[in-house]
Amino acid sequence: MDYTVRQLAKLAGVSARTLRYYDEIDLLKPAGTSPAGYRLYGRVEVERLQQILFYRELGVDLKKIKQILAAPSFNELEALKEHRAKLLARREQLDHLIANVEKTIAVKEGRATMTDKEKFEGFKRKMIEENEAKYGAEARAKYGDEAVDRSNALLKNMTPEQYEKMQELGAAVLATLKAAMATKDPAGELGQKVADLHRQWLSFTWDHYDKEAHAGLARMYVDDPRFTAYYDGQVQPGAAEFLRDAVLIYTGMNK
Amino acid sequence: MDYTVRQLAKLAGVSARTLRYYDEIDLLKPAGTSPAGYRLYGRVEVERLQQILFYRELGVDLKKIKQILAAPSFNELEALKEHRAKLLARREQLDHLIANVEKTIAVKEGRATMTDKEKFEGFKRKMIEENEAKYGAEARAKYGDEAVDRSNALLKNMTPEQYEKMQELGAAVLATLKAAMATKDPAGELGQKVADLHRQWLSFTWDHYDKEAHAGLARMYVDDPRFTAYYDGQVQPGAAEFLRDAVLIYTGMNK
């Protein structure tokens, strides 16, 4: 009825090192030792190990297992519930991770095309994710958490129709911007139309329109190379600058 | 345009220590150092950090992030897919844990207030739990892993929600069965409702529904004394037979 480390380890499906470790941290002491100093485990230890493994299987850390086994049936239920909450939170987070990885894979594979409603959902989430993951940190640092959260909340709460409308507007901004740049006049009719479309587009994510903020954003399009690259890339070089000038005139903030 | 550690850390929402660590492991080196030896980060580093944090957000470990960023777009997709597989495996395992914790909590909690019916259910769950947690190790040693795994695979792979839903349906079957038996008509509305609920209940563990199999199972309920005892005990004598007749009519297999 006495097991040596390896025997018990094999029986329980753990490593001998694990048992030595459990001995070391006083979680599971052998019943005694042989004259040669070998650890010997009896039936009591086997059962305690089974208890330990049961909780370990549940993902409880060894420190807490020791507590639970020390004070049986006292706060056990409490500990389990607390642990369940942790597990649920972890699963929720895991689900996010998986969703994000799925999205990323889909995008990389070029599978992410917007045709039906389901893919729309994916895209909406991708936008939020990109906003958050790529520019979230800097945006948060510059404008504070609330602004970012607010912006994401709006995006999330958008209906597919609103979203589509916003996408259309975004495309219109770019198209009109290109046409306006041909006139080389930010103050002209087309230039001001771009600025107005841009305002409408912004209004989808801004809870209220603000001339100063609009002008500030336009300046940022030129100041921040990422935005510059985006507009210049989508339209043509100088697009960000043109848009900025148009918006500054539109908002009357061109001094 | 140059950030010191703390500044960049605040910007990105990480700790200064994290940046020093990334420097140490050559994941993110500063652009240069001030005469006093201060680390200085530029725009390139900000962007690389954003990339790093993006992947970190996805749960990729730093070593792999370094690889991904070193060989851009080469095996990135591969890495992501591999990572997704890991995440899915982890979630599956997490679901096991949660289901087990739920079960344990239910048993611990319900000791006092359980109705007879629920008590039986609790007992059944407790049996599974005990089998696995207390004797699982020894059973594994004796009969090999596959047998144990196969036996528990279905229950283990269920999410807590699925499990609970299944429990509810199971209860509904029994309750409706009792009501239906009062009508003494397996072909009646209530009788057929029982059969339909039973089909739904089965669908949790069957990968596809099959009329013939359903009818066969119903016959087994009467042929196998264990099942007969279960249904007759949970509802009333004759329940298994009534259920069989209802299902045979429901499936059109009553000849």
Added chain:
DNA sequence: GTTGACTTTGACGTTACGTCAAGGTGTATA
């Protein structure tokens, strides 16, 4: 008596940092 499988203790490695500690630097203010 020798082999081979086992045991012991000891100690370092793992991940992604947190947390001091000791000492240098930069700037604002009394």
Added chain:
DNA sequence: TATACACCTTGACGTAACGTCAAAGTCAAC
């Protein structure tokens, strides 16, 4: 100008739960 105070540096130890050698002793079998 002295000093306070906030920042920076490197160095080193701590974390959870073991894995993985290494050196040395023990046991059963041939």
